[in-house]
Amino acid sequence: MLKVIPDIKSRKLQLFFLFFISALNYGMNLDTAISEYEKKSYTTKINEANLKTYDIKDKVLKKGSWNEVSISSQNTYENSHTYDGISTDNTVKYGLFYYKNTYNITNREMTENKIGVSKVLNDYAKYGDNKYNKKINNIQRDIQKINNETTKNSEIRDLIDLYKNYKSKEKEIAQEALALDDKKKDYAIQSKKYEVGTAAKYDFDLARTEYETSQLKYENLQRELKILKEKFMIYNVAIPENEKLEDIKKVELKNEDFYKLRLSEAEKIELNETLNSEKLKKETFDYKIPKITADAGYSIKNKSFTVGVGITKTFKQYNDTIEDLKNESEKLKLEYEQKKNEILSNVGQEMLNYTTYQTNELISKKNMDIAKENYTIYAKKYELGTDTYENYVEKRNAYNKAVIDYEVAKNELAAYTRKIKYYK
Numbered sequence: 001m002l003k004v005i006p007d008i009k010s011r012k013l014q015l016f017f018l019f020f021i022s023a024l025n026y027g028m029n030l031d032t033a034i035s036e037y038e039k040k041s042y043t044t045k046i047n048e049a050n051l052k053t054y055d056i057k058d059k060v061l062k063k064g065s066w067n068e069v070s071i072s073s074q075n076t077y078e079n080s081h082t083y084d085g086i087s088t089d090n091t092v093k094y095g096l097f098y099y100k101n102t103y104n105i106t107n108r109e110m111t112e113n114k115i116g117v118s119k120v121l122n123d124y125a126k127y128g129d130n131k132y133n134k135k136i137n138n139i140q141r142d143i144q145k146i147n148n149e150t151t152k153n154s155e156i157r158d159l160i161d162l163y164k165n166y167k168s169k170e171k172e173i174a175q176e177a178l179a180l181d182d183k184k185k186d187y188a189i190q191s192k193k194y195e196v197g198t199a200a201k202y203d204f205d206l207a208r209t210e211y212e213t214s215q216l217k218y219e220n221l222q223r224e225l226k227i228l229k230e231k232f233m234i235y236n237v238a239i240p241e242n243e244k245l246e247d248i249k250k251v252e253l254k255n256e257d258f259y260k261l262r263l264s265e266a267e268k269i270e271l272n273e274t275l276n277s278e279k280l281k282k283e284t285f286d287y288k289i290p291k292i293t294a295d296a297g298y299s300i301k302n303k304s305f306t307v308g309v310g311i312t313k314t315f316k317q318y319n320d321t322i323e324d325l326k327n328e329s330e331k332l333k334l335e336y337e338q339k340k341n342e343i344l345s346n347v348g349q350e351m352l353n354y355t356t357y358q359t360n361e362l363i364s365k366k367n368m369d370i371a372k373e374n375y376t377i378y379a380k381k382y383e384l385g386t387d388t389y390e391n392y393v394e395k396r397n398a399y400n401k402a403v404i405d406y407e408v409a410k411n412e413l414a415a416y417t418r419k420i421k422y423y424k
Contacts, residue, residue, distance in 0.1 A: 179400050180215060248415055262423055273336065283325060292309065
């Protein structure tokens with residue numbers, strides 16, 4: 001590489017330039033992929049729409065009864081010993097205010113013309129309908145936030161796994177390209193040797209099989225990489241063309257990291273407990289306290305004032321709604337305790353998983369070093385004519401497999417340390 005840059009003499013500049021060129025070969029890292037997902041994914045937009053539902057409802061609840069104008073009209077036919085005819089009753093309501101009139105169509109006479117105010121006094125209590133609905137909307141919004149975060153985190157973990165698999169496949173292709181080059185040379189050498197009678201037919205057939213198999217494998221690996229690349233579209237993440245992904249940066253995990261896992265699952269149950277509790281209090285309030293409606297009006301026709309209070313009360317032999325809510329409360333308390341135990345037991349399992357990934361990386365690294373040493377030894381033996389071509393091929397294939405196994409183990413560990421953040 002340095003030979004094509006003869007003007008650069010400084011060793012430091014050479015190293016810097018090599019680093020710069022190497023960096024250009026990488027188009028994206030995991031953090032960039034996650035950031036792109038969070039900005040562009042369909043899930044992000046869906047989550048925003050989910051929360052907007054509660055914002056819309058909140059605006060309506062803040063306006064309360066002033067949000068709408070209600071108009072009603074009813075025509076009535078009456079046939080009695082005092083009257084035979086048709087009348088129409090019209091009512092317009094806005095907030096506390098109302099206007100009513102009754103018009104006798106038969107006699108063409110306005111029999112009632114009234115304005116007034118009417119209000120359900122229960123609405124001023126702590127568990128009045130509007131106050132209650134606002135509180136329920138806020139709790140449901142918090143539950144939706146957890147659902148949104150859970151969905152997002154699940155997809156980010158899937159994205160990390162996809163990135164990990166893509167990186168491992170890149171390495172497998174690179175390693176297979178090296179192996180293919182070696183096997184092509186071997187096949188050419190064995191072909192010449194076989195022609196002049198210095199190589200056995202078995203060695204010639206083995207070299208040809210190795211080369212042809214490697215060709216097919218290399219082509220198939222490229223197809224597999226293409227499929228993996230296309231899967232990034234699921235997350236609206238664009239992988240740059242003809243550029244490699246950067247390695248996954250491993251994070252050192254501490255014990256406290258494991259005690260933060262899946263806490264949102266317990267938090268969601270707590271919020272559902274709160275939601276159920278509010279429903280129970282509201283149902284109890286509505287059942288115990290009669291509905292009281294105050295009304296004050298002025299008759300324009302009669303030039304008179306009226307004031308009234310209406311009371312409505314329902315009695316039940318058995319209130320199944322309240323009992324259902326009480327039962328749900330007990331069930332949620334049990335689910336919460338169960339979830340706490342589940343989360344605590346999960347800590348030990350995740351710690352074990354982390355240790356397992358670390359161990360697999362160390363073992364695969366040692367296996368790769370041993371396989372490389374064996375390959376080097378047998379390559380020299382074969383070169384000196386003290387061992388068979390078959391043994392040399394076996395050790396070379398074992399080394400190539402060990403390199404891939406180490407790359408997979410390394411990526412599995414690094415990916416796990418990055419995914420752990422998204423289990424909360």
